[in-house]
Amino acid sequence: GENVxxxxxxxSVQEGDSAVIKCTYxxxxxxxxxxxxxxxxxxxxxxxxxxxxxxxxxxxxxxxTLNKTAKHFSLHITETQPEDSAVYFCAAxxxxxxxxxxxxxxxxxxxxxxx
Amino acid sequence: DADVTQxxxxxxxxxxxxxxxxxxxxxxxxxxxxxxxxxxxxxxxxYYSFDVKDINKGEISDxxxxxxxxxxxxxxxxxxxxxxxxxxxxxxxxxxxxRHNEQFFGPGTRLTVL
Numbered sequence: 001g002e003n004v005x006x007x008x009x010x011x012s013v014q015e016g017d018s019a020v021i022k023c024t025y026x027x028x029x030x031x032x033x034x035x036x037x038x039x040x041x042x043x044x045x046x047x048x049x050x051x052x053x054x055x056x057x058x059x060x061x062x063x064x065t066l067n068k069t070a071k072h073f074s075l076h077i078t079e080t081q082p083e084d085s086a087v088y089f090c091a092a093x094x095x096x097x098x099x100x101x102x103x104x105x106x107x108x109x110x111x112x113x114x115x
Numbered sequence: 116d117a118d119v120t121q122x123x124x125x126x127x128x129x130x131x132x133x134x135x136x137x138x139x140x141x142x143x144x145x146x147x148x149x150x151x152x153x154x155x156x157x158x159x160x161x162y163y164s165f166d167v168k169d170i171n172k173g174e175i176s177d178x179x180x181x182x183x184x185x186x187x188x189x190x191x192x193x194x195x196x197x198x199x200x201x202x203x204x205x206x207x208x209x210x211x212x213x214r215h216n217e218q219f220f221g222p223g224t225r226l227t228v229l
Contacts, residue, residue, distance in 0.1 A: 042220075043119070108155075
């Protein structure tokens with residue numbers, strides 16, 4: 001079945017440095033790739049997403065890149081701050097009009113920002 | 116997200132007991148989901164419902180059942196709880212009108228089965 005692999009499982013970076021989380025997906029029909037952030041004691045929340053017809057998308061300090069040929073996508077956080085400490089999930093899905101519009105999540109990355 | 120609420124937030128129970136986790140939403144979304152979160156395994160889909168008359172199994176439905184009582188309510192039951200069902204459970208919703216099914220998660224229920 002469909003699978004999304006996410007690395008690393010834990011990541012610790014110095015405040016101000018950059019953090020990169022990488023994911024690969026198996027379903028070649030996937031065309032939408034969201035990233036969710038889960039803060040302590042809360043449910044995951046969408047922070048950024050990218051569609052298959054776009055190679056890169058930025059929103060302030062976060063950016064996502066997509067390589068459809070290699071089935072890779074990544075989350076980049078620059079100038080990290082303490083509030084970036086959280087668990088991050090990548091995910092992949094198809095358009096809702098297809099028969100399989102479920103979202104497949106990666107295993108998560110626990111990001112810690114060192115002061 | 117305060118628009119998606121889950122009860123209880125924490126529950127400790129014993130092996131063999133029947134447990135129900137409840138989810139309510141005020142977002143007016145048609146689609147509702149139950150996920151399970153385990154360390155190192157991420158979020159795995161247990162069941163999902165695209166409307167009141169539609170119930171579908173996810174990847175790990177064994178040992179669980181669900182009921183969609185109304186558009187706004189979706190409950191998850193463990194008929195006979197076992198220790199490996201100890202996990203963090205999330206309810207989520209999405210809007211049929213959203214092409215990419217953005218998921219709106221509740222705060223989670225931490226379940227411990229002794």
